[in-house]
Amino acid sequence: MTNPVLVEVLRGSIVESAHRGAIAVYDAAGRTVWEIGDTAKPVFPRSAVKAIQALPLVESGAADAYGFGNRELALACASHSGEPEHVETARSMLAKAGLDEVALECGSHWPGNHGATVALARSGGAPNALHNNCSGKHSGFLCTCCHSGIAHRGYVAAGHKLQDMVRDAMEAVTGAAHGVDHCGTDGCSIPTYAVPLRSFATGFARMATGERLGAERAKAAQRLLWACMAEPFMMSGTGCADERLMKAAPGRIFVKMGAEGVYCAAIPELGLGIALKCDDGAIRAAEIMIAGVLAKLLAKDGELAAELRRQAVQPILSRNGVKVGELRPADALG
Amino acid sequence: MTNPVLVEVLRGSIVESAHRGAIAVYDAAGRTVWEIGDTAKPVFPRSAVKAIQALPLVESGAADAYGFGNRELALACASHSGEPEHVETARSMLAKAGLDEVALECGSHWPGNHGATVALARSGGAPNALHNNCSGKHSGFLCTCCHSGIAHRGYVAAGHKLQDMVRDAMEAVTGAAHGVDHCGTDGCSIPTYAVPLRSFATGFARMATGERLGAERAKAAQRLLWACMAEPFMMSGTGCADERLMKAAPGRIFVKMGAEGVYCAAIPELGLGIALKCDDGAIRAAEIMIAGVLAKLLAKDGELAAELRRQAVQPILSRNGVKVGELRPADALG
Numbered sequence: 001m002t003n004p005v006l007v008e009v010l011r012g013s014i015v016e017s018a019h020r021g022a023i024a025v026y027d028a029a030g031r032t033v034w035e036i037g038d039t040a041k042p043v044f045p046r047s048a049v050k051a052i053q054a055l056p057l058v059e060s061g062a063a064d065a066y067g068f069g070n071r072e073l074a075l076a077c078a079s080h081s082g083e084p085e086h087v088e089t090a091r092s093m094l095a096k097a098g099l100d101e102v103a104l105e106c107g108s109h110w111p112g113n114h115g116a117t118v119a120l121a122r123s124g125g126a127p128n129a130l131h132n133n134c135s136g137k138h139s140g141f142l143c144t145c146c147h148s149g150i151a152h153r154g155y156v157a158a159g160h161k162l163q164d165m166v167r168d169a170m171e172a173v174t175g176a177a178h179g180v181d182h183c184g185t186d187g188c189s190i191p192t193y194a195v196p197l198r199s200f201a202t203g204f205a206r207m208a209t210g211e212r213l214g215a216e217r218a219k220a221a222q223r224l225l226w227a228c229m230a231e232p233f234m235m236s237g238t239g240c241a242d243e244r245l246m247k248a249a250p251g252r253i254f255v256k257m258g259a260e261g262v263y264c265a266a267i268p269e270l271g272l273g274i275a276l277k278c279d280d281g282a283i284r285a286a287e288i289m290i291a292g293v294l295a296k297l298l299a300k301d302g303e304l305a306a307e308l309r310r311q312a313v314q315p316i317l318s319r320n321g322v323k324v325g326e327l328r329p330a331d332a333l334g
Numbered sequence: 335m336t337n338p339v340l341v342e343v344l345r346g347s348i349v350e351s352a353h354r355g356a357i358a359v360y361d362a363a364g365r366t367v368w369e370i371g372d373t374a375k376p377v378f379p380r381s382a383v384k385a386i387q388a389l390p391l392v393e394s395g396a397a398d399a400y401g402f403g404n405r406e407l408a409l410a411c412a413s414h415s416g417e418p419e420h421v422e423t424a425r426s427m428l429a430k431a432g433l434d435e436v437a438l439e440c441g442s443h444w445p446g447n448h449g450a451t452v453a454l455a456r457s458g459g460a461p462n463a464l465h466n467n468c469s470g471k472h473s474g475f476l477c478t479c480c481h482s483g484i485a486h487r488g489y490v491a492a493g494h495k496l497q498d499m500v501r502d503a504m505e506a507v508t509g510a511a512h513g514v515d516h517c518g519t520d521g522c523s524i525p526t527y528a529v530p531l532r533s534f535a536t537g538f539a540r541m542a543t544g545e546r547l548g549a550e551r552a553k554a555a556q557r558l559l560w561a562c563m564a565e566p567f568m569m570s571g572t573g574c575a576d577e578r579l580m581k582a583a584p585g586r587i588f589v590k591m592g593a594e595g596v597y598c599a600a601i602p603e604l605g606l607g608i609a610l611k612c613d614d615g616a617i618r619a620a621e622i623m624i625a626g627v628l629a630k631l632l633a634k635d636g637e638l639a640a641e642l643r644r645q646a647v648q649p650i651l652s653r654n655g656v657k658v659g660e661l662r663p664a665d666a667l668g
Contacts, residue, residue, distance in 0.1 A: 016377070017613065280352065
């Protein structure tokens, strides 16, 4: 099955490039609400499922024991851009568990935010693992280990008790098997499992509604999602699509990008979960897709839908700042 | 027509993302040697045709008048990574014409080379137009204007005499009309014209062989292509695919990337030109495609073909530097 073109890249009036993809919109019972393309094919969710991966942090009692509020919980679900607030919050999370960045096994890279990279270089600094976009998630993992009395060393590896807890949460929420034959290694060194988009969509409908999760897990899931919606900057960073989308409707839209063009999202008031992947892995296209889908699903709120449609069209600028093209939803998504 | 998948992105043993595209291999007479996908559809060549756009610099006599050697000519055909040698060479080209970076109308951006960006920031500096990856091409444009007595102000605009010269050279070499209805604006503010891939492939076969160009243009074309092959670093930058590919067979392979997943290339000894585009605009995939095509076309040279096949498979590393996947040619290209 060839997925349809969902995003067009225009230069002047000519389509210069195009992005294909698949989109699943499901409810908590696993019923199809809307689908485009092949949503049964297993895809790696990458960072788009960090909120599910953070369930053990709350369920273990670690989040309460260390006094984590919305900012820390949002950072545990984040792909952040390495700005000073992200770095300092991750550092303070680790400090609560008596640890520092040496315990992080995610590796390091320069901040995703260009201004933060320039500022770090200007100060004579260099990045460490706290600047890694996954440092909040890893700090959450380490806090879970410390609070639960699990030796944290090697916590990124498949087979470590922490990763078993994470995988079990993923299986329970999505309802999909997470087998070794569908396992790869993520950029931050933890296991990632390829599962159908429709399972992720169902899972995020459950995260948003609490349905079919059991009382304790439902409470933890909603606490995490509402923390993310309350602190979109901690979840992403200055000018990021996730921040922009969640700020458009505070408390009403949850979105999370994942590498290689993935998005998971939820609209609590509609009881819907969304998962999508751009076939070619382009995040620029996945950002257009998620804005376009949200605009369709929230069409009844005219003002919000208009803002989301606006965000679904992004200008392409020359190096002189003049608009020379744009990314926009294709007909299949329009 | 749906173009085939030409590049697969693997994570572990699972195909995580895939890139479609089209490839044209033509000779100077415009005969098809090998084709994949739709090569008749107009595509913007972007920076992949800089060597053709540099013909007026040589043909006008400006290159000789200012004493430009291989390094300056290669930079005039370059998408460089803003390393100090690139910046200084562009500056010296402009100085020969009595100009400085103020005359450049390409806009500025931080260097493509991350180390150069960090060094520039550490030194307290900020980028100017010399750091723009197109500054060599624009310096060549300005030198052409100055030597030819053309007022240079506004040289980037369609309708300026310099851009007419560039468009005329493009039309003559590719044999394809460059009409206003197929014109867009490139990132560096000059016009770019959407033309079939097969026309670009034919054009680069002509650039490499000199056939069907006339004696003077043939000489200028070969001088430019050989300058690029002699100075692959000036054409691109440290660790760039173009530098790697041209260093694999000095003087035998010409390649040039263009934004949105384009490559133009030539193999002089076979009299062939190549043009390709990744449908979704991913340069990471276009790099795999061009290495894969070159390996096929040069299969008779076993050692070189093996090196090109090696370059056609690129590892994907975790942030800890461990291989977790790879980009590789798909069956249609394998």
